[in-house]
Every structure is written in C-alpha cells, then in structure tokens.
Amino acid sequence: MKVGRIAGYAVLTVYAVISVYPFLWMVSGAIKTREEVLAGGHLIPRLPTWDTLVTTWNQLHFVEYFRNSLVVTGLTVLGVLVVYSLASYAFAVLEFPGRRALFWFFVSLLFVPGITMLLPVVILEKNLGILGSHLGLVLPFVNGTAPLTVLLLTGAYRSIPKELREAARADGAREARIFWSVYLPLSRPAHITIAVLTAVPTWNEYVLTRVSINDPSLYTLPLGLETLISSQVPRYNEVMAASLIIVLPVIALFLFLQRYFVNGLLGAIKG
Template identity: 75%
Template structure:
C-alpha cells in the first residue's frame, strides 16, 4: 500500500480478521506464560491473565526438582544429532540430484518427493519392530535415525532446487581449474546455499524437539526421556500441578522460539530461494 493512500474496505476487513485470528492463537500461549509465573493456589483460582504475585519459584522448582535439565540435555542431544545427520546426508544427496548425471536420477528424486504424502504414523509399527530386531529400540540413536530418514522428502526437494538455482557456469569454471566434485561441493556450492541449509536446520530442529509419538513408543528408561515425555509425566500425575505443567511447557517452547527469532532472516531468504526454479 502506497503512502498517503487510504486502505480499501476489503483490506480493513482482512487486517481485522488476521488480528482476531492472531489474538485467538496467542491467547493459550499467554495463559501458559502467565501460569508459569503463578503459584499453585493462584492458578487453581483461575481469574486474571496477569499474575497477582509473579514468582520465579515455579520455573526454578520445575527445572531443578523435576530434573528438567537432564531431559533438556537429552532433547538437545537428539535434536543436534538429527540436524547434523540431515545436513550432511541430504546436502550430499541433493548436490548429486542437482549436478551429477547418473542412471535413474529423476526417478529416485521424484520417489523422495512422493514420500511427502506418506503419513509418518503409518510406519510407526514396522519401524518399532525393525528397531527392536536391530537392538536400538529405546536408545537415542533409535530416535535419531528415523528422524533423519523422515526429513528426506522436504529436505531433498529444498536443497536440490537451491543447488539447481546456482549458475552451472560456476561448476564448469571450477572443473576447468582442476577442482573435483567434492571440492566444488565444499568450496563453491555449499557456501552459496547457506540460507537454505539454515532453513532445513530450523525445519528439522523444531519438529524433532517437539516429537512425541515415536519417543513415547520407543523410550522406556526415564533417564533417556526427552522434554515432551517429561512434560507428559507432569500432566499424568494423580494431582497435576498446573503451574508446573505451564512452566514445563514454557521450558519446552522457549528454545524453539529463540532459535526461530535468531535465524528468521536466513529462514525466510532460504525458503523463498529454495522454492524458486
């Protein structure tokens, strides 16, 4: 909209609708933040969104007494290894799809893309049986490998398009200078797709950090629990402490929010660049 021009009625209605939708979406989050700073008595009373006597005791107790730091480290380990595996494996695979001619390249690429339409829950049972036979069921590596595999369709699609968007002349010039494919990949192409790599990292880290179904089926030892399972323990007690549940939820979502805010510029640039062909 240009400066000095009056918005049309349609735009006003659209903005009002978006504002109402944003308020409805943010209201539960605001209650979660509010509850994390209330004591048990005040949250049971309900009432005001803003705490009467804000306290950090609930967050401190949830973090310390309930061993949330250990669960936090477990989630960090699983998420970090998953992101690392995705970036290493699928950056190489996507470079091959984009730049190297080999038999069946298009068929294999579109097979990966087609997997986008397969619901992940449908492979939960066979995946559990396979991991049990491999002896990795109940371990963190038993979470990391399926997570890495599950990100293949979208990651390959984004990174392949990002590599294809780079002028082919750069590849030919590097080959003329005597560089091999590995050196071209590491020195020329990988730096140029950094925004897309960051986008892939964020798109991988967020669902991995929040993942629940496979973790619930796989992990039985409490010492290996991730944050979503720790949060479930809080909610499944005989007398749930809702302020502690809110505090645990806040601990769970804050790292994701911080990650997105820190990388949103790269995320937007990488996503817009990767979908261009």
Template identity: 70%
Template structure:
C-alpha cells in the first residue's frame, strides 16, 4: 500500500473541506424541496421529517415548467450550436491557416478572458436597442455566443494543433480542400473538446440571469431563471417552493453533465496537456 506524503494529505483534506462547503447548500436545497411549508420554517434539520412530493408537484404547476423550459432550451441550444460552428472554424484557422496578424488576433481573443462581462452590459443593451433585438431571444443568443469566444478559441486551437500535421499533408495530397480536411479529419478528432466546450457553454447559458433580466420584459419569452424569480417574488415567499423550483431548474444541467462526463473529462485533460 502506497503511503501518501504530508503534502498530498493536506491537499486531499483541503479538497474534502471544499467539497463539503460546496455541497452543503445544494443538500439544503434538495432537502427543502421535499419539505412542506411548516417544516421548512422550523429549520434546524437537514433530513426531512415528513418528506413529501406535494411541494415539487405544486411548484412544477406554478412554474409552468414546459413553457419556460422550451424557451431556455431554445436559447441554450442555439447558443451552443453557434459557438461550436463559429469557433471550431476559427480555431482551425488559427491552428492551420497562416494569415497576416494571426498571432495578434489569437491573443486578442485570449485577452478577452480577463474582461468582466458585467462591464459590457450597458453598451450591449444600447447596441441591441439600436438593432431592435433587445427583448428577443436573438438578443440573448448573440451575446452568449460572443462571450464564449475566448475560451472556445483557446481550447479548439490547442486541440487542432495537437493533431499530427501528417494527416493534413496526407489529405492535401489526396486532393482535399481545407473545408473537407476540417470536416472529415480535424473535427472528428476534436470531439471531446467540442463536447467540453458545449457543456461549458450550456451550463452558464441555462443559468444566466443578469442579461435575461435586463433584456426580457415579455413573460412569454422568459427563461427558467426568470420564471423562478417570479415564483420567489411573491408577497410571502414559500422557501420550500423556491428550493423545489431551484431543484427543477438544475436537474437538466446535472443530467447533461452526467451523460457527457466521460467526454468532458477527456476534453479538459486534452486541453491541459496541449
């Protein structure tokens, strides 16, 4: 049996503490979703004494889940599609195509990682108002696609550079053009990275609140975070229903991550190695 060094023990202990601190609020949310209104006000205990599904059922009905779920699915799905299409092409260009100013443009994209998104909220709102897309789903999708640019370009460029150049030379010798080489050779080999970027794009887009709150006024276009806010803004908020709504909101994200976990881990490890 291998003995752990003192440094490893400290690192594992710190990670364990971090895991407990991170999971504790989530555990309370799950617990509250199965409590009735009286028990949630009593507090003091994590495990429900009188577990009930009535809170989830009532919240599901009040939240009008499917109406807002379709809006969230539309915004998230089109955002992920836009990110994968636009930045896979951009990443391939940065990795394989020699054009003037390539290094400058690439590092410009990377530098945008350090720009807080909140700083562009006001100019973005003004621009969307002038373009007549403020308050529409298009006005959400385009900024979300643009906001993912730095990370997506960085990861995809690294993934495409890791592909042996001999494959590109062989495909060129067979008469394939750049688009065909990109589609038939490089894109399949970058699948773990593409899935990783898809997950990293889908999760914050699904949970986005600030821009949607500023942009959307028509309730028929609300996404799930705004529907949850409306549920919580009652005169006397029901904390068990708020926790139930939060659980309903995060379940699709958890299912997505669990389904794609293997590809996600492979994509991250590949990006770190590159």
C-alpha cells in the first residue's frame, strides 16, 4: 500500500512538472530580451529585464482591452448567475410537468461541441443586429454555460434540507423570499464556483470574439494579443509578456476564490 501511494505521488509530481513547465517558460520569456529568447536553451534568464513587460503593456493597449474583457466577462457572469440560479431552483425544489425531462435535456447539451453552434449563432446575431457588439458576445456565452451551471446549482440546491423551505413557508414566506433568504446564502460556494467556471473561459475566449468583433475599440485581451503577433515580425518575448499579463488576473481570481471553489464543487457533487 505504501509503495503504491509513493508511486501515485511520483506520477502526479511528474504530471505537475510537465503541466507547469510551459507556464514557467512563459514567465521566463516575459523577462528576457528578444535575443535571449531566440537563443533558447535555458529557463532562468541570464539578464532579466522588466523592459519587455513595460513595452508590451504599452503596445497591447492593456487598459482599453482590459476594460472590454472586464465588461464582457462581468455581464456574462451576472447573466449566468441570475438566469440559471432561478432555473436550477425550479429544477431542484419546485414541482411542474416535464421537470425531469427538461433537466436532463439541459445536462445532455454538455455533449454538444460548442464549435458546431458557431455558424448558427453568427447568422442569428446578424439577423438580430447585434453581431459585432459586446452584447453579441455576452448572450452566447451565457447560453453556452447552461448545461454545467444547471447541473451544479441543481445539485447544490438539492443538498439543502427541505425542512428549511418548509419552515420558511410555514412562516408565510413566498418562493422568491425563500430563494433569496434561504437558498442563496446557503449555496454561496456553489455560486462562486459557477462564477469562476464562467469567468475563466469567457476571459480567454477567442473564436467567437474573432468572428464577431471587427472594431478595434471593442477588442478584448485575446484579440489584443493577436494584433501584437500579426502587426509585425513576432517578438516572442513580447508575446509571452502579453500572455502573462492576460493570464495573471485569472490566476489571481482563482487563488482568491479557491476555497469557495472547492467547497462549491463538493457541495454540488453531494447534492
């Protein structure tokens, strides 16, 4: 048993090193000169410099692109939490015809590749007149998170004792009051988990954004990175610096909320 545990730790350690190594190269390249990056061969910079990060910050128009990414990500997270928390409450607590079938229909959408919906979404948005706007990004992002969000939040709400709802109803509370005062506070870790799971892919989304947005003033950070790559002969140290700038907010968000994230997943699974 002890040998098996040691072997398991060894495998996980090797996997962790392989997974982290590209990220370390990105951090290393972000503080190297262009010549040192092209020379390659060593992870630790010989002459580390912050000039690459400063130059890249200015070229990337970070403040403008950051604001656009923040708007799209924030509205998406807000839409997901509002819409699907209500839907999940209905699936978990309320009784209505077809509840079970509708729930599993939502869950089954997890197995539909998102890329297959790209063309229909673009055509629909063009007909609605929202193609090329931030709203045209937010609505598909909200819709795309439906399966996983409904699955996790429904599980979290089901884990809350029914006696609490019955006691609230006995005191005269209506469903809206019960949802707001009982279920939302008790399932806060699950909502934070959903917020993180929604924010990270939305922040990093490229495909739909590239197809939809043509106005540089509406570019998000991934498109800003693309302009940095395609505007000149690629300077790989600046590309890695831009990638580091883009990914740091996501890492900070996860580290800040990781305790709630883990608890939210455990609560949803138990439910």
